[in-house]
Amino acid sequence: MALLAGCLLAVAVLPGCSRHETPAYQGYVEGEFVYLSSSQSGTLTQLAITRGQMVDAGASVFTLESGNETAALNQARQQLMSAHAQLHDIQTGKRPVEVDVTKAQLAQATANARKAALQLTRDEAQYSAGGIPKAQLDDSRANAEATAAQVRELSYQIDVARLPGRQQQISAQSAQVEAAQAAVAQAQWKLDQKQVTAPARGRVYDTLFRVGEWVQAGSPVAQMLPPQNVKVRFFVPETAVGALQPGRALTIHCDGCAADVAAKITYISNQAEYTPPVIYSNERRSKLVYMIEAHPAVADADKLRPGQPVTVTLQ
Incomplete structure (x- = not known):
């Protein structure tokens, strides 16, 4: 009977002795500011x-x-308005009032040309009858041709006044508008x-x-x-690194935290280190002190502080 009890006790103890505890690693919180x-x-x-x-x-x-940037922006905007106005002026030709002035000059030139033509007709008749010299007839003919040419010139001026500027002028002024727009954008960027x-x-x-x-x-x-720039660094032995992969879940425990924090591995170093950075041991952790500042409730990222020692347990 005693032998049977001893065997049962041995069976009950064996499973407890064969269990392997999940390894924990010491690490610290780091922030990428x-x-x-x-x-x-x-x-x-x-x-x-x-x-x-x-x-x-x-x-x-x-x-x-x-103040300086605001003034520069206002100046650039005024220059842009001026460039737009000049482009519009080139594209539309002269104003109606200016065209009306040329029309009045054309009417006067037409009347002078008509008068000169009548005078030439009379002088030609007088010259045929021997009443006037050849020089007077030449003067009348020249005056009639001059007044007729003036009529043609003013007619052309009216047509030109109604035309927009030449394409080269429009292209050049369009470039000035684009340059002014770029100046406004630059001034706005500096102000922002x-x-x-x-x-x-x-x-x-x-x-x-x-x-x-x-x-x-x-x-x-x-x-x-x-919050996304908060991460935990910890170190594992060479015998364990082969079993780790990015994305593996782990649990982070820190002193004073209300609950453990879940995380995932995002990077595994390709180089071995003989001496890792300072790791706080359980024996020394109690000697650390932190300055505390009271603030209103914050987001979950406040559970971890940069420089805070933690214990990492793999899942």
Whole structure:
């Protein structure tokens, strides 16, 4: 009987001894920060964010003084209006009032030509009768031809006044319009650069300038971390890396977290490292301290903090 009990006890213990615990690895949280800056220089006039604030995509972050850029945009717009007006003037020809002036000159020239023609007719009759010299007849003939030519010239001027400009002139002015449009677009872009918005939803981790300070072009004014840029780094031994593939599920545990965080492997290094970066052990983790700032409720990304030690368990 005692032998049977001993055998049952041995069977009950064996399964517990044969179980393998899921390995856990020490790691840390890392964030790929986004540094928000402007391509233009200027005085910081507005800082619409504070450290620790969660901002939505497209929300205003900061604004630089833009008086010069606004004036340049207004100037470019006025030049564009002028170029459009000149192009329209070339395409439409002269104004009706200007055409009317030429018509009045044509009427006067027509009357003079008619008078000169009548005088030539009389002088030809007088010359045939021997009443006038040949020189007087030549003068009358020349005057009649001149007045008739003036009538033709003014008629042509009216036709030309009604025509648009030459194609070369229109093409040249069209190019001026396009250049003015490009100048407006450039001025608008520079003005838009004076107001920077959040490229994605994320938390503001730091502000690097105060209102009233001069900001050089390209200098970061704010540092933010979108949730999708938060990742965990951990290290596994060479004997385990062969079984891992991108997309494999894992669980992240951190001290003070209300619940574990699920994640997936996105990258496996191709190079081995003899000495990994600093990894916090369970013995030393309790000695770490963090500065805490109270803020309103935030999104789920707040469960993990950059630099925070975590324990990773593979699924």
